[in-house]
Amino acid sequence: MSLLEGIRVLVGGPMKALFKANAFDSDMRQRVEITVSSLRSAGALVYSAHLAEKFEIARLTSVQTTARDFRWQLSCDVYVALLPVDEFGVAIPSAGTSIELGWATAFRKPVVILSDHAYTAGYSHLVRGLQAVSPVEHLDLWSSREQLISTISRMTSVSTEEGISRG
Template sequence: MTSIVDETEGAEVRSLFLAGPFLGLLDPETGEMPEQERAPFDLLIKHFESQGVSVHNAHRREAWGAALMQPEECTRLDQEEIRRADVLVALPGSPASPGTHIEVGWASAFGKPIVLLLERDRDYTFLVRGLHTVATVEYVMYADVAEALPAVDRAVRRAVARRRAAGDGG
């Protein structure tokens, strides 16, 4: 397995924030994310943690919908975790996930490197597609998240190395 820890490039990643659609994916009957919606996040969390990376993720923290936090609490926690993370990895959603877009905005404002996973043959907002013009962003196009993991690792290394080379570790 390729590691996203690569000290030779100055791109060691100790922690990341994994963002993506949440409330809009909850099953109205159970209040929880169905397994098919949960799967890409669970896969990414396990992938990064297997490499020793600390992953902050609201989906898991809030038990996939079973233990939703109040807005005043989860908003503050998400922002703090993004501020502390080395990089933000996000599935921005198509249609757009408003919460995820706010998290991507925070990461951009904090000068954090960002990796955006964009599903092939989906439409994304202009600001997602143009974010690389104002922030350190790597895009990974995918059809299957599992098959894209090596590309995700490369994108994380490149984004973190580019941000650190610019003289700001985030």
């Protein structure tokens, strides 16, 4: 059995802010694809708007997108947020990712935040301090595949032991 077999992971991160000339940022696309591929190879079922929308501007309505993402949040076991920074070390703004972080912590879902540790000051206090209210781990955006998988495995086994629902 794979380490994350049966674990449902929602992977989120900025979308709208990463489109330049109608093309999604290639570095972030690669980071999303590597993250999703790593999770899937470990046995996880992965939800991702980036992949569902093929890294294109959404063809769904706002209501459809919100309903889909909320449904994914309800059914996931863990939320992984990719939070890159811009060339000045400032977190790329994402209202959608902020809402998803709010949903996940309100539902007491385990959260893994993948951020650029070289620029931690570029993130808000609320992002840096979420572990005060919910099970949250901060990893570097460029963390190894093994570190991400072992963190999710540990967090989901702890949340199950503590009686935190898996959806």
